[in-house]
Amino acid sequence: MQVAERRFDDYEVGDERRTTGRTITEADIVLHAGQTGDLYPHHMDAEWAATQPFGRRIAHGTLVLSVAVGMTAGDINPRAMSYGYDRVRFVAPVFIGDTITSTAAITAVRPHPKQPERYGFVDELVTTTNQHGETVMVLTHVYLVER
Template sequence: MQVIERHFEDYEIGERRQSMGRTVTESDIVLHAGQTGDWFPHHVDAEWCATQPFGARIAHGTLIISIAVGMTAGDINPASMSYGYDRIRFVKPVLIGDTITVTAEIVEKRPHPRREDAGFVDEKVTVTNQRGEVVLTLVHLYLVTRR
């Protein structure tokens, strides 16, 4: 990782970046279940899941959000910080063995309503599986200082 100081004025609408792939494993799911306490059978009971519509264990939505956001966090930017996430949608399930990639695109910039020294930059995050199917979308909001 490197430090890259990008201010509000440096971001351009339509700017995109794409991650490499990452395969979701059974270990990812078990670790996430242990960390969160979410042992819901859809995630950890292979026999029960075989009788359900998806036919297999599915990754926690919160796990996929965490992995996806981590896959887009390449550089340290001291002029920017995460402000939160909007419009999170779990479009399709992610199964053990699926490989996901992430595309992030700057879709909006707007001034902060109360701070002249900052603005908001919205980045649409789209997660796809190895078949090119969208599995998750969200908007990542950044609070970014102005020059």
């Protein structure tokens, strides 16, 4: 990881970056289920999942979110921190063996409403796709950034 100090005025709408791919494994799903307690058959029961519309087990949405956002965290910026995630949508299923990639694009920069002289918000649209180029998840990652 690199340290990349960027203050609020250093961010520009349209800046974009793309991650490398990450293949989702059965071990990822089992570990995530154990950590979260989400043992729903959609994720854990191959026989049951085979009878459902997708025909096989799917990764947890929260697993996909965690991996997709984690892949975008290549730089450490001591002047910014995650403020949260807006408009999270799981657009399509992610299956065991799928490789996901994320693209993160700055879509908005705005002053903090209560402390505009100290902070601003940066919105980054994260679009995650599978190996077929199909969008599987979208969200807006909101950063709180020092001026």
